[in-house]
Amino acid sequence: MIRVEQAGLGTRIEDAGRPGWQHLGIATGGAMDPHAARAANALVGNEPGVALLEIPLAGPVLSFERGLWLALTGADLSPELDGRAVDGWRPLWCPAGSRLRFGRPSWGCRAYLAVSGGLDLPEVLGSRATDERAGIGGLEGRTLRAGDVLKSLPARLPPPEAPERPWQPDWGLAWREIYGVGEAWRLQLIPGEAWDGLEAAGQAALLDGSFRVAARADRMGLCLDGPALRLRETRERLSAGVAPGCLQLPPSGLPILLGAACQTTGGYPLLGRVASQDRPRWAQARPGDALAFELGDVATAQSAWRREERLWQMQKAELCRRYPYQR
Amino acid sequence: MSGSQPPWRFQPLGDSALMIELGTGIDPGLNARVHALAARLDHAGLPGIADRVPAYASLCLHYDPLAWDYATLVERLRPLLEAEAGAPCPGRELTVPVCYGGEFGPDLAALATHCGLSESEVIARHSAGAYPVYFLGFAPGFPYLGGLDPALAMPRRAQPRPRVPAGSVAIGGAQTGIYPQATPGGWQLVGRTPWRLFDPARQPPCRILPGDRLRFRAIGLEEFQALAEQEDRA
Numbered sequence: 001m002i003r004v005e006q007a008g009l010g011t012r013i014e015d016a017g018r019p020g021w022q023h024l025g026i027a028t029g030g031a032m033d034p035h036a037a038r039a040a041n042a043l044v045g046n047e048p049g050v051a052l053l054e055i056p057l058a059g060p061v062l063s064f065e066r067g068l069w070l071a072l073t074g075a076d077l078s079p080e081l082d083g084r085a086v087d088g089w090r091p092l093w094c095p096a097g098s099r100l101r102f103g104r105p106s107w108g109c110r111a112y113l114a115v116s117g118g119l120d121l122p123e124v125l126g127s128r129a130t131d132e133r134a135g136i137g138g139l140e141g142r143t144l145r146a147g148d149v150l151k152s153l154p155a156r157l158p159p160p161e162a163p164e165r166p167w168q169p170d171w172g173l174a175w176r177e178i179y180g181v182g183e184a185w186r187l188q189l190i191p192g193e194a195w196d197g198l199e200a201a202g203q204a205a206l207l208d209g210s211f212r213v214a215a216r217a218d219r220m221g222l223c224l225d226g227p228a229l230r231l232r233e234t235r236e237r238l239s240a241g242v243a244p245g246c247l248q249l250p251p252s253g254l255p256i257l258l259g260a261a262c263q264t265t266g267g268y269p270l271l272g273r274v275a276s277q278d279r280p281r282w283a284q285a286r287p288g289d290a291l292a293f294e295l296g297d298v299a300t301a302q303s304a305w306r307r308e309e310r311l312w313q314m315q316k317a318e319l320c321r322r323y324p325y326q327r
Numbered sequence: 328m329s330g331s332q333p334p335w336r337f338q339p340l341g342d343s344a345l346m347i348e349l350g351t352g353i354d355p356g357l358n359a360r361v362h363a364l365a366a367r368l369d370h371a372g373l374p375g376i377a378d379r380v381p382a383y384a385s386l387c388l389h390y391d392p393l394a395w396d397y398a399t400l401v402e403r404l405r406p407l408l409e410a411e412a413g414a415p416c417p418g419r420e421l422t423v424p425v426c427y428g429g430e431f432g433p434d435l436a437a438l439a440t441h442c443g444l445s446e447s448e449v450i451a452r453h454s455a456g457a458y459p460v461y462f463l464g465f466a467p468g469f470p471y472l473g474g475l476d477p478a479l480a481m482p483r484r485a486q487p488r489p490r491v492p493a494g495s496v497a498i499g500g501a502q503t504g505i506y507p508q509a510t511p512g513g514w515q516l517v518g519r520t521p522w523r524l525f526d527p528a529r530q531p532p533c534r535i536l537p538g539d540r541l542r543f544r545a546i547g548l549e550e551f552q553a554l555a556e557q558e559d560r561a
Contacts, residue, residue, distance in 0.1 A: 010525030019377035021429070022389065024533045025463040028378070055555050082498045108556065134467045136527050190341050196427055238351065239464065241380040241387020243344050265382050265464035276392065301342035312458070 001065040002115070008060035008102070009019035009071070013119060013138035014112075016049035018127035022241070022264040029129045029137075032110055032219055032260045033283035034168050035292030038115035039173050043071035045092050045156030045323055046292040048069050050118035050173060051128040053112040053144075059102025060144060061315035067101050067163050069097045069116035070153055073175065075108030075284060081166050090172030091116075093282065108179075108284035117153035131261070157323060173315060178280050185281040185298070186211040188296030191271035194231060194249060202229040206271070209254070209292035219246075222282065231269060242266040245274040247293075255281055257291075263293030277308055283321050335408050337401050342520045343392050347408070350384045355459045355473055357384050359418075362538030366417040367407050368416070381462045381537050383471075385505065400555040418460065418538030423505070425496050426551040431519035434484070437463045438515050439500060442445045446484045449499050450545050453517065458503065468507035468533040469523035472541065487513035492509075494519045496543070507533070518545075520553035 004011075014037065017030020026103060031037035031054055038048040053060075059077045072079055072088040079086050082098050086124045088111070094100065095242055102111070121128045122140065130138030139259070180186055189195075195203070203308060205211065211226035246258040248268035260283070274282060275296050285291060338346040347364065350357045361381045368379055370387070375394025380387040389398060427450045428435040439446045458474040465471075480501040488511065489498070495506045497514035505526035506512055524534045535541065546554070 019389070021467075021532070022378040022380045023463065023537055024467060024531065026467045029390075041440050079493060125532060134525070134527070190339060192340070193338065238348060238353070238383050239387070239462075240348075240382040240385045241344065241389075242341065243340060243343055243387075243389060263465060264380055265387075265462065270340075273344075275341065276343050298339045298342050298397045302396050305342060306447070313543050 002150040002152065004060055004100070004144050004146055004150065005062045005063055005288075006061040007144040007146050007148070008055060008323065009058040010056050011060045011144040012054050012130045013051055013121060013144075014054040014129045015051045015127055017129050017260070018125050018131065018137070021125055023094050023155070025264055026125065026134055027064045027131060027261050027264060028244075029131050029219075030127070031112065031283075033074050033112070033280045034176075035178055036112045036283075037112070037114075037174065038312075039089065040073040040112040040317055041118075042072070043089070043173065044069045044116035046112050046114055046116065050114065051121055052112055052114040052119065053186070054134045055102070055113060057105045057109060058199045060308055061099065061101045064094045065096065067159055068094055068152060069157050070094060070100075071114050072110045073114075073173070075111040076106045077111045078103030078106055081172060082325050083191070085167070087172070088170050089175050091157070093167040093326050095116050095166060096165060103155045105107040105286075110177070110283060115152045116155040116157050118218075120151040122309075130140040133261070158321065164201060169322070171319075173319065179284060180281060183290060184292040185285050187278045187291055187299060188275040189247060189272040189279060189293040190275060190296050190298055190301060192246070192272040194235070194237070194269035195271050196234065196239075196270070197231040198271065199230055199232060200214070205229070206255075207291045207295070209290045211291050213287050213289050215287045215293065216272070217285075217287050219259045219261055220259040221259045222285065223254045224257060225252070235269060237269050239267040243273065245276070245279055247273065255321070261285075276299065277304050302324045307325050333408070337404075339397055340387060342397075344389045345397065346387050346389060347404065348385045348430060352504070353383050353473065354459070355385050358459060358461045358473070359538070360419060361386055361462075364407065365537070367410065368404075371404065371501070379503060380462070383461050418536070419491070420540050420541055421535060422495075422542045422544050423522060423535075423552055424546045424550065425518040425520050426546050427518035428494075431495070431549070431551075432517040434497075434515035435517045438479070438481050438517060441480055444478070445480065447556045449479060449517065452479055453503070454543040454545045458543075460535055460539040460541060461538055462537045463533065463535070466507060466510060468535065470504060470515050470524075470535050470541070472503055475501055477501065480505070483513040483517050487511055492519065494522065494524065496520060505535075510521075519551070521558055523561075546548060
């Protein structure tokens with residue numbers, strides 16, 4: 001049993017989302033950074049898509065009534081177990097009675113916390129992901145509150161040799177390369193119908209990193225700050241399907257990068273959509289961070305995605321060999 | 328270029344979705360072709376397609392790039408589009424009961440004044456119309472409806488309400504709609520339906536589906552309450 005002593009700011013239950021209902025106006029949602037989420041699950045022996053916590057910037061305080069395995073991935077929010085720093089991207093044994101808290105967000109925007117076995121919650125429309133707009137999933141469709149109690153399903157890994165002490169094995173997942181390094185987050189943009197209508201200066205501004213994530217950035221979308229963009233001719237887009245990663249241009253001239261919880265349809269001119277492979281990067285971008293777009297194309301993005309998927313399957317197989325006695 | 332351009336266009340939406348555009352306007356006939364295409368696509372049962380999202384004039388397919396590359400999927404979809412002629416729209420005819428005015432339609436009087444009609448004329452005109460459900464979007468179960476009598480158009484409220492109750496039937500600009508859930512909203516409220524438009528415990532979770540054709544039927548308070556109780560029992 002996991003007790004939520006403090007909730008943090010917007011800690012929530014997510015999984016791989018709720019596909020299959022978008023034609024009814026129900027968003028797919030799910031983890032903003034699906035790579036980090038599946039990595040967290042894999043580290044504790046879970047199937048991909050098992051329910052876990054998504055923790056933006058300010059983390060919760062959690063106490064564990066019984067010993068459990070967990071893994072933290074995604075953003076580094078300086079986690080401490082009973083006052084001692086612990087590592088992300090490695091399994092972590094939390095003994096009975098221990099307490100996990102988070103400190104300064106030192107890298108990225110969203111951490112993921114998976115518990116071995118997964119969080120035990122009812123499925124709504126095939127998913128446990130929290131959807132506030134629909135009022136479904138997670139805990140009654142809302143983010144966590146102090147006093148909440150979360151249950152986990154039977155662990156997929158046995159306790160370590162000394163279960164009364166915190167413990168981390170010396171193996172985990174390499175992760176830096178997923179996110180890239182540099183002053184700006186580099187995002188491949190597959191151009192949409194409005195890209196060619198953008199004035200040259202506007203195209204240049206998007207490509208040279210002049211846009212930063214604005215304070216208004218959440219799971220619905222990241223508003224971007226920079227020089228206002230203009231289209232050579234104003235052409236309304238007839239409302240049509242949109243998806244996470246779409247870069248829309250509202251009349252303000254300041255683009256919005258749609259997030260995991262975006263609406264199913266939208267009517268703003270579409271500048272493009274970021275390649276799937278780069279989703280973890282914008283998912284981890286914080287207000288103030290610069291984004292630099294690079295023009296990509298569908299075929300290249302799709303083969304990069306397949307290559308990355310093969311790489312991940314290999315990493316996961318390697319991980320499975322490490323588990324001592326996986327059940 | 329020859330004059331025999333197909334009446335559709337494919338457009339990638341990044342590397343995991345594509346748009347099939349069947350036209351460019353808001354038109355019931357064009358939109359019916361979108362829903363007919365969606366039905367043919369469902370029937371074809373292609374793997375690796377998580378969602379197909381109809382809108383006014385397009386169908387958006389969300390696909391798994393591990394199952395399909397863009398060019399292969401487009402080739403696979405072409406025969407479905409070529410088979411298009413004469414396909415019927417799969418939607419249903421639904422009559423939505425609405426209790427107009429009073430506490431359920433606090434803007435009915437203002438709308439009547441704005442339109443230069445009496446309240447009963449507004450109700451008569453609103454419940455005489457036929458409304459195609461172009462698509463659902465914005466929120467779970469929210470229908471984008473065509474067919475509003477232009478005489479009933481009225482701009483949105485200057486001050487949106489912080490909470491519009493679920494089931495509210497409203498007019499915003501040249502559109503009419505129904506709020507499936509309690510939400511902030513700026514449309515003019517003319518009545519309320521006892522129908523529960525979104526209920527995740529039901530299958531399907533939405534009462535009104537894309538491609539349906541709606542009519543509104545004026546009901547009194549007693550019938551509203553009786554129908555609301557039925558909804559609770561269902």
